[in-house]
Amino acid sequence: MELAFPWPYSQGEWLAWSSALVTVLLGLAALFAPRTVLRLLRLEPRADRPGGLAAARASLSGFHIGVGLACILLAQPLLYLALGLGWAVTAFGRLVSTMSDGGNGPYNWIALIVELVLAAPAVLFGFGLIS
Numbered sequence: 001m002e003l004a005f006p007w008p009y010s011q012g013e014w015l016a017w018s019s020a021l022v023t024v025l026l027g028l029a030a031l032f033a034p035r036t037v038l039r040l041l042r043l044e045p046r047a048d049r050p051g052g053l054a055a056a057r058a059s060l061s062g063f064h065i066g067v068g069l070a071c072i073l074l075a076q077p078l079l080y081l082a083l084g085l086g087w088a089v090t091a092f093g094r095l096v097s098t099m100s101d102g103g104n105g106p107y108n109w110i111a112l113i114v115e116l117v118l119a120a121p122a123v124l125f126g127f128g129l130i131s
Contacts, residue, residue: 006075012130015121016080020071022118023083027064031057042107071122081126087119 008017030037034056038045045052067086071079091112098108124130 005073008075010131012121012125013075015130016084016125017072017075019087019118019122020068020080020083022068023064023087024068024072027061027066027068029061030064031061034060077126077128079126080122084119084122084124084126087115088123091115091119 008014034053
């Protein structure tokens with residue numbers, strides 16, 4: 001089996017690939033700058049509990065880097081679909097929280113839009129609606 005980098009060819013694949021790239025970059029930020037990422041997410045790690053930073057490095061970075069790299073390196077529509085559905089469910093969770101937890105503020109609406117923008121091209125390409 002020959003390993004080659006699958007370069008995106010169509011506009012739809014470029015959009016899905018870009019979503020995967022942004023996902024990897026967000027994961028790398030969480031891996032190498034967890035305090036900054038947690039601050040941007042409006043979370044604050046406690047000095048007496050360093051496990052919070054470990055959770056950011058593991059859960060936030062691991063999933064984002066892993067799924068994003070799988071999409072970029074393997075370029076399979078179903079992987080892009082998994083990435084897009086992950087972002088879509090993240091957006092749904094934020095919407096539920098906005099409506100039920102009193103989080104109706106500009107931060108949550110901007111984050112919701114970013115999550116939907118990351119979800120849309122990957123889902124549409126995964127389902128074959130854009131090519």
